Amino acid sequence: MIRLEHITKEFSSKNKKITAVNDVSLHIKKGEIYGIIGFSGAGKSTLVRCINLLEIPTAGRVYFENKELTSAGEKELRTARQKMGMIFQQFNLLEQRSVLENICYPLEIEKMPKKERTARAKELLELVDMEEKANAYPSRLSGGQKQRTAIARALATNPEVLLCDEATSALDPIATRSILALLKKINEMLGVTIIIISHEMQVVEQICDRVAVMSNGMIQESGEVKEVFLNPKSKTARQLILPDKDEAGLDAGRVYRQMLIELPEDEEKKNLVREFFRRNKIYFKEGENGA
Amino acid sequence: MNQQMMELLADGIRETLYMTIVSTIIAYLAGIPLGVISFVTDKQGICKNRAVHFTVGIFINLVRSMPFLILLVAIIPFTRLLVGTTIGSTATIVPLVVAAAPYVARMVESSLKEVNPGVIEAAMSMGSSRFQIIYKVLLPEAKPSLLAGVLISMATILGYSAMAGFVGGGGLGAIAINYGYYRYQTDIMLITVALLVLIVQLFQEVGMRIVSRTDRRR
Ligand SMILES: Nc1ncnc2c1ncn2[C@@H]1O[C@H](COP(=O)(O)OP(=O)(O)O)[C@@H](O)[C@H]1O
Ligand SMILES: [Mg+2]
Numbered sequence: 205m206i207r208l209e210h211i212t213k214e215f216s217s218k219n220k221k222i223t224a225v226n227d228v229s230l231h232i233k234k235g236e237i238y239g240i241i242g243f244s245g246a247g248k249s250t251l252v253r254c255i256n257l258l259e260i261p262t263a264g265r266v267y268f269e270n271k272e273l274t275s276a277g278e279k280e281l282r283t284a285r286q287k288m289g290m291i292f293q294q295f296n297l298l299e300q301r302s303v304l305e306n307i308c309y310p311l312e313i314e315k316m317p318k319k320e321r322t323a324r325a326k327e328l329l330e331l332v333d334m335e336e337k338a339n340a341y342p343s344r345l346s347g348g349q350k351q352r353t354a355i356a357r358a359l360a361t362n363p364e365v366l367l368c369d370e371a372t373s374a375l376d377p378i379a380t381r382s383i384l385a386l387l388k389k390i391n392e393m394l395g396v397t398i399i400i401i402s403h404e405m406q407v408v409e410q411i412c413d414r415v416a417v418m419s420n421g422m423i424q425e426s427g428e429v430k431e432v433f434l435n436p437k438s439k440t441a442r443q444l445i446l447p448d449k450d451e452a453g454l455d456a457g458r459v460y461r462q463m464l465i466e467l468p469e470d471e472e473k474k475n476l477v478r479e480f481f482r483r484n485k486i487y488f489k490e491g492e493n494g495a
Numbered sequence: 496m497n498q499q500m501m502e503l504l505a506d507g508i509r510e511t512l513y514m515t516i517v518s519t520i521i522a523y524l525a526g527i528p529l530g531v532i533s534f535v536t537d538k539q540g541i542c543k544n545r546a547v548h549f550t551v552g553i554f555i556n557l558v559r560s561m562p563f564l565i566l567l568v569a570i571i572p573f574t575r576l577l578v579g580t581t582i583g584s585t586a587t588i589v590p591l592v593v594a595a596a597p598y599v600a601r602m603v604e605s606s607l608k609e610v611n612p613g614v615i616e617a618a619m620s621m622g623s624s625r626f627q628i629i630y631k632v633l634l635p636e637a638k639p640s641l642l643a644g645v646l647i648s649m650a651t652i653l654g655y656s657a658m659a660g661f662v663g664g665g666g667l668g669a670i671a672i673n674y675g676y677y678r679y680q681t682d683i684m685l686i687t688v689a690l691l692v693l694i695v696q697l698f699q700e701v702g703m704r705i706v707s708r709t710d711r712r713r
Contacts, residue, residue: 282624285620285621285622292616298636300712301635313631343711
């Protein structure tokens with residue numbers, strides 16, 4: 205379905221060159237839910253944006269249904285993109301359009317007549333369970349509702365693939381669970397292949413069939429979720445899966461007491477807090493707000 | 496105040512509104528494409544093009560940095576070519592548009608910059624063409640900000656139109672100069688100024704109400 209061959213993406217800013225994605229090859233099968241997991245800055249977003257060529261790889265090839273996208277013309281690429289829906293951490297809904305109008309957008313792009321697209325949008329609203337919000341504007345929706353709208357919009361053109369870049373990272377645990385359930389349902393009901401980018405192992409664990417662990421722009425290991433999670437081989441995978449084992453060698457999984465602390469914005473003050481914890485031998489884990 | 500004076504002021508108001516509104520419309524017809532081009536050819540734009548961005552930027556800055564009165568005089572031959580005369584309100588529209596269009600272009604550009612780049616990216620991911628992104632995403636998403644910009648532009652153009660009264664333009668500005676300044680009729684001067692303030696205030700009040708009603712973000 206999707207094949208990435210030796211994808212490399214470099215960004216050159218001023219005098220520094222960053223290799224965000226470094227020689228990544230992947231094969232995603234039709235109908236599966238594929239997870240790409242890694243810490244913030246690993247290059248996951250860049251990689252997924254290479255799939256629909258929002259980011260043009262510096263080197264390597266992207267194949268979608270056996271067509272090479274990296275060499276496709278503008279028009280061909282646009283047609284391919286209509287077969288690949290994408291959803292984002294920040295939802296990216298059109299704020300001046302209602303829920304229904306948002307879902308109609310990709311159909312307008314395809315020049316579908318108004319009556320048909322309204323009918324299609326209504327079907328999708330039903331699928332994502334948002335019928336009663338059809339005429340609401342995004343500013344009046346909760347995060348979960350916004351993501352449901354975004355999913356409906358991404359599915360409007362009947363895509364083969366749905367790319368999800370941190371789709372649940374801005375949501376609370378309950379909304380996260382319901383969005384994941386919705387994605388699973390879409391995968392099973394419509395047979396849509398789903399690629400999920402996340403920095404949270406629970407997300408991948410819950411719905412993915414296979415997973416690739418990424419750090420420093422490279423895939424560290426990949427395979428069936430069960431295998432990777434039971435027997436993580438790479439350091440990154442272990443850090444992601446067994447986050448309770450820190451460098452100091454404290455007991456894994458032995459959480460004495462959990463407490464949430466908000467770190468100050470200021471980098472210097474942040475370091476003071478970190479140092480305080482370290483000196484008092486208090487184990488701590490810094491959350492990643494988004495990625 | 497006599498009947499004659501009333502009629503004179505009524506004519507002044509009519510001419511001022513005519514100049515301001517027509518100039519604003521034409522300035523936007525030119526300013527929107529200019530602003531859009533400048534925005535989309537910028538570094539992060541959807542049609543990145545340094546040469547075009549740079550050229551448009553130079554052109555905009557050049558006209559914008561020229562004092563209006565100088566511009567007014569400098570383009571007199573052009574004005575005569577276009578409307579056949581250089582006095583009266585129709586002739587004033589020419590320099591007003593020339594002065595306002597680059598200003599409008601910058602306003603438009605800054606409104607477009609407020610559009611969430613993520614939304615543009617989402618539109619790209621759905622296979623939109625660049626043109627579709629411009630007229631289906633950028634402009635509609637920036638609409639409230641663009642409308643607020645129209646109000647500011649109108650007030651500025653109205654001020655310029657009054658200035659044009661000095662060199663043969665029509666409207667309230669001309670009345671203020673001819674009666675208030677040359678003939679020392681201070682009362683006329685005050686009345687025209689009050690009328691100008693009133694018009695600006697009215698535009699602003701009514702306009703802002705419309706703007707906030709069209710904005711779907713609240
Ligand atoms: N447009 C860009 N310009 C320069 N550097 C970028 C750009 N996009 C991403 N990067 C860099 O590439 C690396 C990977 O980023 P990203 O793909 O967003 O990681 P992730 O999604 O895993 O958090 C980071 O170091 C980031 O700073
Ligand atoms: Mg990311």
